Each structure stands twice: as C-alpha cells, then as structure tokens.
Amino acid sequence: MIENTKIQRAINTHQETGVHPIGSAGSQHKTIRTGRRTFLGWFFGIGTVSIGAMLSVPLFRFALDPLMRTTTATSWSDLGPESDFSETSIPQKRSISITQVDGWRKVVTEKPVYVIKKADGKLIVLTSVCPHLGCAVKWNDTGTQFKCPCHNGVFTTEGKLMSGPPPRDMDELESRSVDGHLQVRYQSFRQLVKIKEELA
Numbered sequence: 001m002i003e004n005t006k007i008q009r010a011i012n013t014h015q016e017t018g019v020h021p022i023g024s025a026g027s028q029h030k031t032i033r034t035g036r037r038t039f040l041g042w043f044f045g046i047g048t049v050s051i052g053a054m055l056s057v058p059l060f061r062f063a064l065d066p067l068m069r070t071t072t073a074t075s076w077s078d079l080g081p082e083s084d085f086s087e088t089s090i091p092q093k094r095s096i097s098i099t100q101v102d103g104w105r106k107v108v109t110e111k112p113v114y115v116i117k118k119a120d121g122k123l124i125v126l127t128s129v130c131p132h133l134g135c136a137v138k139w140n141d142t143g144t145q146f147k148c149p150c151h152n153g154v155f156t157t158e159g160k161l162m163s164g165p166p167p168r169d170m171d172e173l174e175s176r177s178v179d180g181h182l183q184v185r186y187q188s189f190r191q192l193v194k195i196k197e198e199l200a
C-alpha cells in the first residue's frame, strides 16, 4: 500500500515536471562515479610523478657528479733516487705521467720537468712550460742556459730569467724527499703575469 503511494507520487512528479524519477537518480549516480574516477586518476597521476621525481634525483646526481668535481689536482710523482741527481750540476730532464679528469674524460699526459742541483746542493724541480705563452723551454746542451724556441726567452741553469719576453723566472714545482726518493707534484701556472700563480 505504502509502495503504491510512492509510485503514484513519482508518476505525479513526472507528469508535473517532465523529469523521469528513475532517470534522474541514474544520472546522479553516474556523476558521482565519474567524479570518483577523476579523483583517483589525479591521485595516482600525482603519486606516480612524485615517486618518479624522487627516484630520479640520485640518477641525476650520479650523472652530473663528474662535472661538479674539481679535477685538475694532481698527486705526487716519483722521480727516482736523489743520488741520481747529486753528481751533476747539469739539469736532468725527466718525464712524469699526469692523470687529469675533465668531466667524463680521463686524460693521461706526459709532462717534462727538469731536476736541478743548485749551488748549495739542494735539488729543485722546474716545469718546462714557459711562463710567457706556454711553449716548451729546452736545456741547451751545448751552452749553459735554458732557451724557449718560440720567442727566444732565455733562463739561467737555475731557471732565472735572463732575457726575452717571459714575465718571470721558470716555475718551480713543489718537491719533497721520501725514503731517499725525489718526488714532485705537477702544477700549472698562469702565463703572462709577473707573479707566479697556480691554476686551480
């Protein structure tokens, strides 16, 4: 009886408003379902993007790490027993291998250096790179001087500037004695300046 009254009321509403009671409820239901689906879509989309971003941070750091490192520092190289250099006052040329990391590149180069026994007996090591424009300074075996072939820079046996355009003496490298062996740390210096300045 109650059920019949409800049905009759629905029919009356339909006749008065033109809206089908069952269709209206169905469309409301459909709207709620669509809204729920949209919310879940956004929720999972944002979640996936966030997790992807978090996982990619270590990968980016790993990929960019070589670019962020300071790469020009070099370690100590062994030049042999000090006794090898104590008998002569003529500069002795040696070659050392330097490994430098530049971004993702690893470069190994041979660098010539000169070991010199000074008048007081102390051993020093000079780089062969001219402080003018970087040409290789050479020991003149027939004379008593270092000469740079590019613009005729001339230096004494101990690397002091005698003449030519270089702005300063030949550059001395850091050296030390370890268990009777002479060691050197290779460095590069700014050219064309009066004061010796190490490059980073």
Ligand code: FES
Residues within 6 Å of the ligand: 130, 131, 132, 133, 134, 135, 148, 149, 150, 151, 152, 153, 164, 165, 166
């Ligand atoms: S580069 Fe050595 S004198 Fe110019």
